[in-house]
Amino acid sequence: MRYIGLLFVIAYTIVCYNVSFADLDTEAKKTLSTIEWISIPEGAFLMGSTEAQADTAYTDAKLRSSLLEKHTFDAETPQHNVYLSAFQISRYEITNAQYRTFIKATGRPTPRGHNGEETWKAEDFNGDKQPVVGVTWFDAQAFAEWIGGSLPTEAQWERAARGTQARIYPWGNDPPKARQHANFARRYNKTTPVGQFSKGSTSNGIADLAGNVWEWCLDEYDPSLYSRDSDKTRRNPLNLRYRDVLRARVIRGGAWDVGSAFLRSSLRFKYFPLDSTHTIGFRVVRPSPEIKK
Template structure:
């Protein structure tokens, strides 16, 4: 996790982290999926629900806060992934820089280099941009909320950063259509206020794997 040749100091040092088995969505949560939660009265409407640049049913839902994302995840029976889980899902176990390998390729991710300048339908860069586990859009498209508070490395799940009730900035991962490859490589991480509702931030859902009986 992390990188010793990081673009930003907050992404270093590189270190090993063990995570229990988990599942994670193949794609970011779409507007169509999120709207079902809104219709059920369990979620607040996206702040971009009326913005035609971002409200196509196949695009990732954006303009949702960390609290909005947490409520949706609970509604579907899951949770937000920790940032360690997110990086594992994006990077695999070999320490690669991008979900598909070591070198950036604008044909594999929706970033500034590609010129879309808005989010694209989830999975549009699949399978060529998929992670080793088959997760799509882990680089670019929209930043993704994680459950984790933004703290320094090394990552330690027991140091309070996974407290859902603690105040502070949460970690977003993955980069977005607004930023270049430096934000889309697997170790990239940024802080975001949990109340923020940004048009370049969405999320996907994770869930702990059940232990065999």
């Protein structure tokens, strides 16, 4: 297994926020300069869904797909308070151009699809401004650490997507419209360049949090996570409860090949960290100097 060495290196000291700009190599600094950042202030927000909201979402989703199961939506409950320190998140998903620099600088293998397909060479997915796909969780976190950041925690991702208003979608509560808000439901049958759907951005300008590609989060996936300690505010939560390098990780946001039911910002999904596919990419976070607002 090509990543077996990383299983020992990672040791779950994952969030490399202590890396200073001066410590980054030249290529990492160049790549960092190409990333636009959006600041998220310190503060609390409502994470997840109420039982009524999850039931409504499931009922609506079943009208479109008989493959969706109730437990997928139950994992969003109960809704609870989360308090996060200030952070910055990349405006766009990491692109092929940015990831290509990483490969050249570090010698990391090129991305592969679920069955070993060379997505890196497929013209539907390899444009410079398209999000990189075919990356494992370990690939994505390695890139993030290379530039001195991290994958977003599940809570950071949802805060970026929902704001403090508990929006259903990144742009608001109105259902997505094809070719306006996001790339989904195989309308293009491939990824699209990042930032193409301005109407689908958050009010502070974060693009493509719905559709285009699923996005890796730092956390292990646990469907019952919200049920524990939901009566008190969780502070900067990060779920690495089992410390298992093979345990499924959280992915968020939906992708180009799924329907609108998967674009809701509270929806939690999973994928195995050593696997990769042409529907999963990532974005990155780093600490923010902003004070609470």
